Amino acid sequence: MKVTSNQYPQESARVLREEPHVRESVTGATLNFDGKRRQAYAEVDSEAWRHWAEGVKNHVLMHLDQYLVQAETSLQRNGVQVHWAEDGDEARRTVAEIARVGRVKKVVKAKTMVSEELGINPMLEGMGIEALETDLGEYIIQLLNQPPSHIVGPAIHLNLEQIRKLFHQRFQTPPEASPDHLAAVARKLLREGFLKADMGISGGNFVVAETGTLALIENEGNIRLSTSAPRIHVALVGIEKLLPRFSDLSVFLSLTARAATGQRLGTFVSLIQGPRRADEPDGPEEVHVVFVDNGRSSVLADHEAWETLRCVRCAACLNTCPVYRQTGGHAYGYVYSGPIGAILSPGLLGLEETKPLPYASSLCGACFQACPVRIPIPKLLLTWRHRAVEEGLTPRLEAAAIKGYALAMTQPWAYSLASKAVRMLPEKALDNTIVPVLKAWIEGRAGLKPSPKSFQQMWEAGEVG
Amino acid sequence: MKVSLFVTCVADQFFADAGVATVKLLRSLGCTVDFPAGQTCCGQPAYNAGYWAEARPVAEHTLSVFEQAQYVVLPSGSCTTMVRAFYPELYRDNPKMFARAEALSHKTYELAEFIVKVLGVTRLGQGLAGKRIAYHHGCHVLRELGIKQEPLMLLHGAGAEIVDWAAAEECCGFGGLFSVKLPEVALSMADRKLSTLPPASQIDFLTSADGGCMLHLGGRVKNRKLNLPIKPLASVLWEATQ
Numbered sequence: 001m002k003v004t005s006n007q008y009p010q011e012s013a014r015v016l017r018e019e020p021h022v023r024e025s026v027t028g029a030t031l032n033f034d035g036k037r038r039q040a041y042a043e044v045d046s047e048a049w050r051h052w053a054e055g056v057k058n059h060v061l062m063h064l065d066q067y068l069v070q071a072e073t074s075l076q077r078n079g080v081q082v083h084w085a086e087d088g089d090e091a092r093r094t095v096a097e098i099a100r101v102g103r104v105k106k107v108v109k110a111k112t113m114v115s116e117e118l119g120i121n122p123m124l125e126g127m128g129i130e131a132l133e134t135d136l137g138e139y140i141i142q143l144l145n146q147p148p149s150h151i152v153g154p155a156i157h158l159n160l161e162q163i164r165k166l167f168h169q170r171f172q173t174p175p176e177a178s179p180d181h182l183a184a185v186a187r188k189l190l191r192e193g194f195l196k197a198d199m200g201i202s203g204g205n206f207v208v209a210e211t212g213t214l215a216l217i218e219n220e221g222n223i224r225l226s227t228s229a230p231r232i233h234v235a236l237v238g239i240e241k242l243l244p245r246f247s248d249l250s251v252f253l254s255l256t257a258r259a260a261t262g263q264r265l266g267t268f269v270s271l272i273q274g275p276r277r278a279d280e281p282d283g284p285e286e287v288h289v290v291f292v293d294n295g296r297s298s299v300l301a302d303h304e305a306w307e308t309l310r311c312v313r314c315a316a317c318l319n320t321c322p323v324y325r326q327t328g329g330h331a332y333g334y335v336y337s338g339p340i341g342a343i344l345s346p347g348l349l350g351l352e353e354t355k356p357l358p359y360a361s362s363l364c365g366a367c368f369q370a371c372p373v374r375i376p377i378p379k380l381l382l383t384w385r386h387r388a389v390e391e392g393l394t395p396r397l398e399a400a401a402i403k404g405y406a407l408a409m410t411q412p413w414a415y416s417l418a419s420k421a422v423r424m425l426p427e428k429a430l431d432n433t434i435v436p437v438l439k440a441w442i443e444g445r446a447g448l449k450p451s452p453k454s455f456q457q458m459w460e461a462g463e464v465g
Numbered sequence: 466m467k468v469s470l471f472v473t474c475v476a477d478q479f480f481a482d483a484g485v486a487t488v489k490l491l492r493s494l495g496c497t498v499d500f501p502a503g504q505t506c507c508g509q510p511a512y513n514a515g516y517w518a519e520a521r522p523v524a525e526h527t528l529s530v531f532e533q534a535q536y537v538v539l540p541s542g543s544c545t546t547m548v549r550a551f552y553p554e555l556y557r558d559n560p561k562m563f564a565r566a567e568a569l570s571h572k573t574y575e576l577a578e579f580i581v582k583v584l585g586v587t588r589l590g591q592g593l594a595g596k597r598i599a600y601h602h603g604c605h606v607l608r609e610l611g612i613k614q615e616p617l618m619l620l621h622g623a624g625a626e627i628v629d630w631a632a633a634e635e636c637c638g639f640g641g642l643f644s645v646k647l648p649e650v651a652l653s654m655a656d657r658k659l660s661t662l663p664p665a666s667q668i669d670f671l672t673s674a675d676g677g678c679m680l681h682l683g684g685r686v687k688n689r690k691l692n693l694p695i696k697p698l699a700s701v702l703w704e705a706t707q
Binding site: 012361394448455 | 609638647684
């Protein structure tokens with residue numbers, strides 16, 4: 001996927017200016033998700049669950065080398081073919097080769113963010129293979145040729161009117177069709193797709209190292225169909241998605257659903273244990289798991305950012321983020337948006353290409369409280385900001401201003417002098433638009449008006465009580 | 466009890482009356498208040514923007530100003546968080562400075578928190594009887610330090626009614642440099658937060674322990690010509706005793 005994260009400041013402003021309906025749609029939907037998440041957390045001892053989940057994920061990450069080998073062995077024992085992809089090229093080549101050998105003409109896609117990350121659809125189209133997204137939201141944005149704007153709800157930025165218009169143009173549905181009607185039309189089209197497809201491509205919420213179980217959570221049933229109807233099933237799985245034991249699923253399946261949508265469990269949970277056996281009437285003939293690194297092992301080796309890899313892609317941090325809510329995900333310029341995207345994208349892609357993202361936060365801390373695996377997102381945002389400064393990636397004027405600030409604040413006489421000088425300026429001097437910081441402040445906010453005397457001046461003059 | 470006031474640069478410059486109210490309030494509760502000379506800013510603007518090398522000398526300056534204090538009290542939630550949570554973080558690779566930062570961290574309090582937790586006072590008077598107050602929780606003090614009930618107890622205890630505000634705990638969009646680096650997003654956040662308030666006729670004023678948030682929200686309120694008076698928490702708590 002093309003990365004446009006460096007345009008975040010301009011893009012976020014543009015979305016707010018030109019597409020006000022995005023803010024409305026995203027705010028409404030995320031508040032709803034976030035409210036349900038809070039309720040679902042309150043039903044259980046979520047603090048204990050979150051600490052436990054954090055511990056399990058930390059353990060997996062610290063012993064990832066062993067668990068990956070164990071997972072490979074378990075998967076192979078189940079008859080699953082295991083592939084390793086170090087980067088996007090290798091992952092795309094692997095999927096292309098499976099498709100070529102399997103004489104694949106049509107592919108159905110279950111919602112997978114890794115596939116977006118790797119650009120699987122354009123690659124398949126280049127091979128003359130039709131790829132059909134089967135998650136309803138993902139299908140809608142495929143029709144619009146847009147990337148997902150949210151990890152769980154990819155079309156969260158659209159409102160009903162826009163979807164009605166799209167379906168009216170494409171499928172001649174009535175202009176005022178009900179959401180149920182629209183879903184029924186999509187369902188019919190997608191059902192045909194499932195029956196004709198040779199290959200289904202999914203992601204993977206978890207892979208259990210002990211049993212080689214691939215776990216998938218969903219609400220629409222499209223993942224189950226994508227992974228069971230076609231002859232071939234390919235699962236693209238980030239190397240960090242492992243769990244040690246089958247019993248770990250008992251908490252992780254519920255915790256992920258609670259965090260993502262406030263459900264106690266996803267409507268459909270598929271635990272895939274390999275291809276169709278001789279005595280089974282259905283299921284795919286081949287199951288492939290492609291373990292994708294694509295920058296993850298360098299995040300793992302990062303002594304600070306490694307905690308990012310605990311992420312289960314529930315999007316709870318997006319839903320609770322007041323910054324994400326204003327613009328939705330497209331402004332972030334990469335597949336992973338919101339708070340998790342702001343710390344994961346620099347790790348996967350490097351800071352050069354993503355430098356505004358760690359600043360796309362007011363550091364309010366809501367994300368950390370929502371995160372089911374307690375990723376210290378605010379702390380990591382600060383870490384990436386610090387790195388941006390150290391690597392000289394911040395604006396020169398800003399760096400100079402902060403240096404001047406630090407100098408003044410360590411010299412009490414300079415601070416006092418500045419404090420007096422500000423009060424000798426003509427009225428409204430701070431309301432100017434020449435100094436960039438003041439200009440940015442004054443456009444939309446009343447000017448800054450200092451107290452007639454500073455507290456320090458009052459204290460020194462004996463005017464305090 | 467001996468309290469050293471860290472008035473903070475934002476209050477010093479923009480809410481001097483809140484500094485005065487803090488001193489009067491603490492004295493009325495039996496504290497001796499001093500104002501250590503040479504104090505400036507806590508260093509948060511540099512720290513939050515990633516300029517840790519620049520934040521450290523500012524932190525070190527503040528450390529030396531307040532090293533001798535018995536208690537340090539700030540009429541600002543965010544600056545309290547800087548001293549208490551982020552100073553130790555700044556020195557995690559420097560054991561000697563870390564120890565100094567930890568020592569200061571342990572005796573530093575936000576004003577309302579100090580009154581409730583250290584002085585053990587929850588009733589300041591009935592000076593707020595009948596007042597309908599919208600309380601804006603600053604993000605740092607709320608989520609980093611977990612201070613939520615203390616200001617509400619004091620306001621409520623003085624007869625005020627805290628109005629129902631769905632987004633009371635949501636960020637207002639200030640975020641320090643965030644408010645000028647991404648002004649459109651910051652303003653949109655302020656608008657969203659303000660839009661969830663009950664009608665102006667049902668609120669007497671908004672208050673908060675955070676000067677930055679009040680500058681941002683207040684600036685937005687004025688720009689949009691909304692009818693919403695904003696008063697610093699310290700001033701409101703002093704009012705409570707009257």
